[in-house]
Each structure stands twice: as structure tokens, then as C-alpha cells.
Amino acid sequence: MRPESEADLAEAVAGAQGPLAIRGGGTRGGAVPGEVLETGGLSGITLYEPGALTLVARAGTPLAEIEAALSAEGQRLAFEPMDHRVLLGGTGAPTVGGVVAANVSGPRRIQAGAARDFCLGVRFVDGRGIVVKNGGRVMKNVTGYDLVKLMAGSRGTLGVLSEVSLKVLPAPEAAASLAVPVATPAEAVAVMSAALGSPFDVNGAAYRPEAGCVVLRIEGFDGSVGYRAERLAALFAGRGAEIDRADVGETWRALRDVAALKDHPLVWKLSMAPRDMVPALLEPAAREMGFDYQLDWGGGLCWLGMTVAQLDACAAHFGTGDPRATAVAVHRGLQERMVAPDAATRLRGHATLVKAPEPVATQVPRFQPEPAALAALTAALRQRFDPRGILNPGLMA
Template sequence: MDMLGTEEAVAQAVAEAKGPLVVRGGGTRTVGRPVVGEVLDVSGLSGVTLYEPGALTLVAQAGTPVAEIEATLAAENQRLAFEPYDLAGLLGTSGASTIGGVIATNASGPRRIMAGAARDFALGVRFVDGVGKVVKNGGRVMKNVTGYDLVKLMSGSWGTLGVLTEVSLKVLPSVEAEVTLVIEGLDAEQAVKAMSRALGSPFEVSGAAWVQGQVWLRIEGFEGSVAYRAGQLKQLLAGFGDSAEVDADWTTVRDAVPLHGAEAVWRISVKPSDGPAVIAALPEDAHALMDWGGGLVWAGMSGGDVAATHAQVQAMVAGMGGHATLIKGPEAVRAAVPVFQPEAPGVAALTASLRQRFDPNGILNPGLMAA
């Protein structure tokens, strides 16, 4: 199917579809079970249609590259506070991450522990459901609440409930200064203790990660405030070792850069206190990093039995009340295993009911998230 450039064209294509559709924007988030069907290319839905810096509001078509939105915001000294991660490097794709893909997957980066997730900044959405009907929900200001919160429902649905065509976002001002404190030589358990102490302090840490034996703690804000808080945090964490102030590149954490060469990569969400246990249970040749103070574990491995490791990881985190997603892996494995964490029976029934309501013919990314 040709690239579609209008919402009307998307609606017509969905309404006339005779079989499964593979919804695709920039093509950088090819996660989940492989879907066989006709590609519905919505990357032509591109462009910022409304931007009001004074109101901290931006509206963009779903196929708009995130880089374009970030450049537009930077010109007004503003930013996307939820720091969306980009899977292009990890998955080895050449496309550009789009804002529709970000919201559809609820892609949230290191700053989530302080600012919130992508879905918390989505004010409104327009999308085409599985029968070709255009649906609008939410608005362009935070106080606009109309009916069911389909904005939250679409965030994280991975294109299985509707094809996003437009998103309205709340944006925030950029910061004047930023510094990262680095503590060397901590194992996973020590790292979580240090990060927990930092996050529990009054010093407003906006990033807490463990990367290759280093704890990274980010502080942002006005220059004087950052300097003061960094000094206080150094004293608070003195028992864990010396803290060095560096200008760290947080895309290393955000995009799990140390794992880009791995054959299989998991994104695992658990309680921060469970992060070290997850890492300890991985195969000896696996590598991992932690974000969100230990609550998000990125794990990667090359070789070995990926399917068996995946089953073990999902079983373990299910007992912890968490979830694990196979972000990257051989296509044959992704076709055979539940890539996303299996849902509890009650939740699975609710999910099936929602899909029946929004996509009664089962044509939007069928089987991507579940069989």
C-alpha cells in the first residue's frame, strides 16, 4: 500500500481492507510477534499543526518525526519532558522515530521517575478504528475531559485498537543547567541502595541509572540550585564512594546503547528492590543495565536459548508483579513465544473485549501483542 498522507485516506484504507493490516510509521518499533499483512504506511501524516509555546501545547500529525518536534520545541527553549526512547539503534532500523509511535507504545525514558510517562503528557488523540471510523478524544488543554479517557487507552496499545493520526501534547520548558553524579564500582544491589537514597532525598533527582558498574544520578534546574543540590547529594551518598560530576549522555541509558550488539534484548519492569534479583537470575553471559532507580531493567544476550530464557524471565517477573517484553530477538522466537507479558485472565478478557469493540474484524496488527 502506498504511503498515506491524510486522515481521510487512512480511514478509507482501513474501511476497505480485506485482510490484516500492519500499521507502520517510521518503522523503528518493530516489536512483538511478526504480523503478516498489508503494510499501512502512515508516515505521510507529518507536520506540526499547532504550537503555542505560551500555553505549553503542541499538536502534530502522528507520522511527524520526533526529531522534528524536538527541534521545534528547542527553538522556544522547550522539550518533551518524558524523554521518549528510540529503538532504531537497538533494532538496527533506518527509519525515523515518530510521535505516533511514541504515544502508541507509551515510550518513556529516564525522566519518567520525576516527570511521568508519555501518556501523562498526551492531551488528546485522533485515530481511525478498525472499521474506518475517525475518533477524537481529549483536547488541547489539560482541563479538557470528555467522556472516556481514550487517550490513555491508546497509549501503549501498539496500534491494535486504532491507527493514530494526530496527537496533542503538553510540553515543558527546558532547564538552565544539568549535571550527573557518577559513583564507580557498585554492584546491582549496592546501586539500588544508592539510587533509592538519592530518589528519597529532597534534591529532585531526574534520572537514576546503573550502567556498566556506574551509578548515574541526574540533577536539573536553575544553575545555582543544581550546584547546591549536587553538593548535598554528594554528602548524602558519601558512604557509597566518591561522586564525580560529569556531563553524561543520557541517551546511553534511554536507548540501552550498551546492548545494541546483543542478539536478544528484554525490557523488564519490576519494583526497584527486585531489579538486582532479576539481574542475578539472568544467564552468566547476559548483560544488563538499570533505569528508574532499579525499576526498569534492560537485559541482553547473544547465543544461548533465547526462548527458554524468555520463558524463565517472564515467569520470574510475573511472581514479582512485573512484566517483561522481548524487545529484540530472532523472528522465529518472536513468532513462537508471548513477546509481551501474558495478562492475568481477567485483564485478558477485558483486553479482548476492547479489541472487539475497536477492531471487530481483527485487522489492526493482529496477534502482535497476543495470539
């Protein structure tokens, strides 16, 4: 089904006789059972006021269309949504509704905030086919319950977005990247922490192990960027830091889209406190299983990937002999350690399976299982918004 209006969308949901698989641009995978309900027919920018820094668009509007309109006015989406097609090999077109529904946020999140922080209002159809509106089209709108942030990240399990209102920001005049050589992931986290704690307004801090360096980003007015980049380089002068002002966009697009792991059939996204990431996760993982990885958000986000050869070696090491069974065991082990009852072995974070062959993806939960108390709240919310349980059933639970 591909409704062409909000009324058609409400009618389609209300008349559904079974589960619905909600699809925006079809770029992120994670298929669920049910009749496909595409939002691509709900397309178009309905309001854009550059002076008020606000934009309203129907949920199926291609992200490229929105970025082009903003670029023409010297503005942008500050939360820097990644393009999953690079990592997952998809062929669809990302939509603004999909970005909000999945709360897709890139490297700048650590300084600017996530997608949900830029959502001013939403319109959506709940599981009964009722149109719900929350928030507004201006920044000073705080009336009622904050369903806007509830919908951001719910991935279509509470309602199908039909329209979103976003706050936008001016694009910077200039940008610079700083490459700081490091020898170990522990050094990388230390360098990123020092940079983010400096007064130089760093808005990107990532670690590329294959390049052996931390990459830092500064944006703003040209003179300010030049000054801050020089001062930041002086802070890491003993490490041979180098400033790059020519390929900043290309460098950070590759980091944003996790291009380094695009050929890995298994990829996880893990969120943890930076101080715990290396000793609790990376060092044991590298020692026992030989993962490849990339750190972002100052070390709080880890993209973890395994090649076919690494998976085979891991299967041989643990004596399973079956790479698929090994992949399932590794995934379950990661998620179980995040909530382990023993404080000494608990990782205290979230593990999400982003990419996997279909035989693996269908055997395990992609998202981190919730603690019992939180799971009860989640179930109650779903019962309220989708009493029939037809919207993306099983996707996040």
C-alpha cells in the same frame, strides 16, 4: 499503503480486505502479518503555542522535527522518548504517533511521568474506518472517557493514530550528573533509592554495571543544580561520588537508548519493584545464565541482554545444544515466572522481548501474557474498537 490525509486513512482501513500491519517510522521492529499501512504521509505540526505549553501534530510527523521546533522555543518533551535505532539497528525515523502508540518513555519517566501523562488529546481511526476524537488541545479537558491514555501504549491494536496533542515543558537551564561507585547491584539499588528519596529532586537514576557506578541526574536553574549536586555528592561522600557537568547529555542519551546492549542479539525489557529486582531476578540470572544488563528508573526497569557467546554457554549449561531453542526457553521461563502461581518463585512484573533473531521472535509472544481476567477485558476492548480484528493482529496477544 501510505495515506496522505485522515480521510484517506479512514478509507484505507474501512476498505481493508485483510490484516493491516500499522507502521510509523519502522524503528521498533515487531513485524506482524498483513498489508503495511504507513502513517508517514500524515505529517506536520498543525498547532504549537509555546505560551500554553501545547503542541498538536499529525501522527506521522518525525520526532526530530518536533524536537527541533520545541528546542527553538526553549522547550522539550519531558518524558524523554528513547531512540530505538541505537538498540535495534533500525534505519527509519521515529514518529510522534509511534512514540504515543508505544508509550515510549525514557529515564525521566520516574520523575516526570510517561508519554501517556503528557497526551492531551488524540484523533484516530478505529478498525471500522471511523474517525474518533478524544481529549482536546488544552490541559483542562476532562470530558468523556479517557481514550487518550487507552490509546497510548496500545500499539495500533485499537486504532490508527492520525493526530496527537501533547503538553510540553520548558527545557532546563542546566544539568549535572553524579557518578557513584558501587560494587554490587544490591548496592546500586540502595544508592538509587536513597537519591530518589532525598530532597534534591533527582530525575534520573540508572546503574551501569560495566562502569561499576550508579548515575544520577539533576536539572533546573544553574545555581540550584550546582547546590543540589554538591549536596547529593556529600550524601555519598564515602563512596567517592563525582560530579560531571560537561557530558550530561551524552551520558543520558546512551542510557536512554540502551547503547550498552546494542551489540546483543537478545534483549528483554523487564519491569519489577526495585526491592525485588536484584534478589529475585539479577542474582539468579547472573549465576545461571550470565546476562548483561542495565538498570533504570531507580531499579524498577531492567534491560537484560545476551551475547552470542553467553547464549552458547547457556545452551551448553542446560544441555540443549541449540542456542535458538535455549533463547526460546529462557524467554518463556522469564514470562512464566512473572505470573507463577507459587508466590515464592513469582517475580511479579512484566517481561517484554525487545530484540531477537527472527527465528526466535516468531516462536514466542513478545509481550507478557495477561491474567485471564485482564485478557477478557482486553479482548472486549478490541472487539469494540476493532471488531474485524485487522489492526496489528497478534502483536500484543
